[in-house]
Each structure stands twice: as C-alpha cells, then as structure tokens.
Amino acid sequence: MNIIVFIKQVPDTATRIKIPPDGKNIDESDVTWIISPYDEYALEEALKIKEAKGTGKVTVVSVGPERAATSLRNALAMGADDAVHLLDPAFNGSDAFATAKILSASVKNRPYDILFFGKMGVGMDQSQVPAMVAELLNLPLVTQIAKLEIGDAKAVVHREIEGATEKVECVLPAALAAEKGLNEPRYPSLKGIMAAKKKPLEVLNAAALELNPEEVGAQGSKVMLNSLSLPPGRQAGKILQGDPQEAVKQLVRLLHEEAKVI
C-alpha cells in the first residue's frame, strides 16, 4: 500500500503571533516552525498502516519555502521513506485552489492508494485543500477522521461531526484528512534521525510539475489576503480574593446582576 502524506510547515502553537506594520504576513523572527499537528496524525497513521501491511511506501510532500525542508527531514526521521519539496518562488501567495493544483500535479506520476492530509493547516485554518485535491483528481474524500480501518481496496472511516460520529465506507484510492484523536504521533528516534539524512528528498519546481507559473501563486489565485490584524486586547477585570464562600457569593452576584449572563 502506497501512501502520500501532505504536510504543511506552520508556526508552533505556542507562538505569540506578531504582525509587522505592513500587515501582509506574520513576523517570522521568533517563530519555531513545526509540522502542522493534524498533518502529524496523518503521517503517524500512514506509518502505522505501512507497518501493519509490511509492504508499501510512505512519501511526504510539502509545498513551502526553503525552511520547509526541515519539516520534511523530520517526517523522514519519523519513518517516511522519501520526501518531495515543491519549491518555486512562483508558488508564493497561492490560495487554497492554487495550492491544490500544485499538490495534484506532484502526484501525477506516483502510484498511491491513499492521499493523507491533516483536516486543516494550523494557522490559516481553512480546511479546503484536501477537498480540492480530491475534486481535481476525482477521488472520494473523508475529512475529520478519528478512526480508520483499511481493507482491500476499501476503507471504513469514522468521521467526527457536530455531536456525532459518521461511519463512512470509502473505495480506495481516496483522499483522507486526519482529526486529533486518530493516534499518538511518535517522536523520531536517534536512529531515525540518522537514517533520515540519507533518505531521498527531491526538490521540484513549477516547470518540473509542468505547471504554468501564471496558474499558481498570487497570479493564479482568486482569494487574496489583504491584511492581517490582531484582535482587540482584553482588560483584566475584577479579581476576588479571600474567603472562598464570600468570593463565590460575590461572583454569582456579579454574573447575575452586572454581566446578566446567568
């Protein structure tokens, strides 16, 4: 079974987001970059499936600037067999659909049974790319998956929705997108980290993917990011100390009479 896992490099969730005066992007100076957490669940699941089947290959693919190579190496250290870095200045400013075009082009000549994604890139929080790749490649899609049973040529997938779980039967090949809870991603072992240095990491640009630079990047995108801003700050309010019984009575009174929320 061959699985291609798409990963996105994003700021660590502990990052305090700062925005420079031009408001076009975040200030990257103090950012620690990680594999988007949902993509890690996808990668872990892919590795587990390969281990269970005892055959096949796990390939990780990422579109991103030079620094994305470190996340691809991390994925190789976790156990992926090979990596593909889609790198071209022409890709900058791609919206979700342009990104989906790039990713779809990258799998054209690769055999796969599953295209695995995280349910969203932590940061832009859009949840669009998996569905768009599925549509471009005419594949079935299941997102927000919490449990996965792989059979021959089909899968049964448990998908978390509002207040319920959907059980979905899905023919392979398919596009799947992982939810938290699917598994517990492993840490790379020292041996894995050493081995990762020798694993293949291919770098492909727009020309190699037979993509016209005008159909990707900011030029090929129909949704533009005008600006970023920080939410209005909150003021610290009334802090009650001392006797707990008194503090509780006072809190309930404030919530009932001042805030009028209970």
Place this chain on the structure above:
Amino acid sequence: MEIVVFVEVREGAAKKSSLEAVSEARRWADQQGWKVAALVVGSPADAAAVRASQYKPDKVLLADDPLFGSYSNQSYAAALAEAVRQENAHTVFVSATAMGKEVVARTAAKFQTSVLADIVGLDWQNGWTARRPVYSGKAYAEVQSKGDSPVFISLRPNVFSAAQPDESAKPEIAKLAVPIQPDEIKARVIATEKAVSETVELSEAEIVVSGGRGLKGPENFHLVGDLAKALGAAMGASRAVVDAGWVEHQFQVGQTGKVVSPVLYIACGISGAIQHLAGMSSSKYIVAINKDPDAPIFKIADYGIVGDVFQVLPLLTEEVKKLKSEG
C-alpha cells in the same frame, strides 16, 4: 443576480446554522436587489424545505432523490454545482460545518476557485471582502475575492443571526435534478452514531465550563461537569488534560481543539497557555478560577477568583443551584 445558499439537512431537519446563512443572504439581497435561492439537499427533506422557506428565500431548490439519503460530498457537491449553474449564481453561502466545509471546497474546485472560508464578517463593494480568524483567533485576516467566477463563502456557525421565521412565507419550491450516477459515488455514510453526552455540544453552547491541570486528576473532573450541569453549560478542557488522557479530545478548547465564543466561559484550574487563550478569548465574559494569582488567564478574565478549585467549584455549583431555584 443570485445568491445560492446550501441548506444542510440532519435527520430530516434544516440545520440552524444553515438558516443563519439563508438569513444573511436575505439581508444582502434586500440591500443589493439580488435574489436568493436556498438549495436543500437530503432525503427526506420536505420538512427542511418548508423550514428554509420561512427564512424568505425567493426560491427553494429541493434535491431529494433517494441518492441523497446518505451523505456523500461527491453527490452533494454535484447538487450544489448544478444549482450554481442553473441559477447563474454570483455568490454561494454555506455554513462552515463538518459537512459544509467538504461540500463548499469540493464545489469551489469545480469552478476553479477557492473559498472565503469560515468567515465572521462580510462586506460588499463591487466584490466581497471578508474577515476571518486565523491562528485560531490569535489574529484576523481580511480576504478578498477577485476574478469573475462565482464567489464561494463559508460562514462560521453561531456568528450571523438567524431572522425571525415567517410562517406565511411561501416561496416556490422546485425540484432540482442532479446529473450524477450512483456508481460515481465512491464514499458514503453508512451509519451515524450520536455522541452520548449529558451536556450541550461545545461549539454551540452559550456557556462553557472548562477544566485544566489544576483539577489534579481525571477522578476530580466531575467537579467541572457538576458546575456545567448546574448552569446548563457545555464542558470543555485544556490541551494538557486531553493529552494526559483525562477526557476525550472532543472537549478540548484551543488551537488544536475547538474554538468557542460563548456568552460566558468559566476556566477552572487553567493557567492560560497561549494556544488555549486562542480558542476562547473571543468569549463575551470570561471567569477564571485559579490558585495562582499570576496565572496568565487572569489577564484576560472579566472576573476571577484566586483560590483552590477543590474548595471553590463545589461552593459555586451550590450557589448557582440556589440562584436557579430562586429563578
């Protein structure tokens, strides 16, 4: 000029957040002189179509072939694409639910375009501009659509208000024929299991009571649940306690969990890690209960009690019950 709104059907009923989307479409249509078509997809979906009518679209399109009896994003996206083409829509509204996100992204790709996704604010000036949270609400992005394809917009649930339903509204209800064959559908829902929960669903709750590491262990988490129950609130949790396995991840509030903005958020024994604050700091009122007066959570709390959760929570639950019984 038309806005098509996708109406999600669950157990035969129109989903509340879809009715918010129909209401928002009606407001823009009235302002701009456009027409609204509500697309109801499901089988059976008659009741949902009647319900959607009460939010005054100019027309209801009903795709209720038995094929739509079980959800598949392939068939539902085919229905939405057909409605967009038939109505020559310039704008598509979808509520950004688990189903809506799949359907809208899949359909947008058919039109070679992206989605203004999970938006919380919208403006029209010869084109759509939208405001959407990024980094789970640590920042906001202003995004804009360009080009001449239809503009696909997904609206965050519980943000846009639903209009007062008007039972006398009787728009035309027309069947929509969708050109799709059963063998084109490669994934479909075969069963739906409702979550067994005594409390309200987290992302839709007016009040959320969350617990963190200050509870010291899963055996004490009922203190959070007790207060939630007394308030009719949903229960939440910090990432630390989810990762420690005390509660399941559906309860997690924060950057890799749910983003909530209830009227009242009560954080119990939660220090306020930045990824947690991202998920709840747009709540209207925040209450913090923590024994450490320097905990970051107090910097954003409207009200706080510096104290031991083991003492404060049972007292608070009792006090709330007393208030409710006085009614």
